[in-house]
Amino acid sequence: MGRTPHGERHYAAKVTDAIVAEIRRLAATNALSHDEIADRFGIARGTMTKIAGGGRWKHLPFTPRTWPTKLDRTAVIEIRRLAAALMPQRQIAARFGVCQRTVAQVIHRRTWAHVI
DSSP: OOOOOOGGGSTTOOSOHHHHHHHHHHHHHTSSOHHHHHHHHTOOHHHHHHHHTTSSOTTSOOOOOOOOOSOOHHHHHHHHHHHHTTOOHHHHHHHHTSOHHHHHHHHTTSSSTTOO
């Protein structure tokens, strides 16, 4: 007896270590949608998303994705100041190069809530 094998050595594995690496590479580059990647490898979209995000196949190396941010602490404070001065969100968004929804999320503290 012993531990249950992980990864491609597990009896029910549908993908190999190499396929996991390819899934993560494709997901990180946004070359294909998650649905397209899942279809390409014959797995469920949820499974593909968990593999790409590091939630499955944890024994393999994984580098979390990071997204560049257009805003910083100073910009968030300025967005909130302009909103309090009743500048329209659309104008604020144009000034900072973000969409109106991002401005609304900043104003209502759905994002950047830690910035006072």
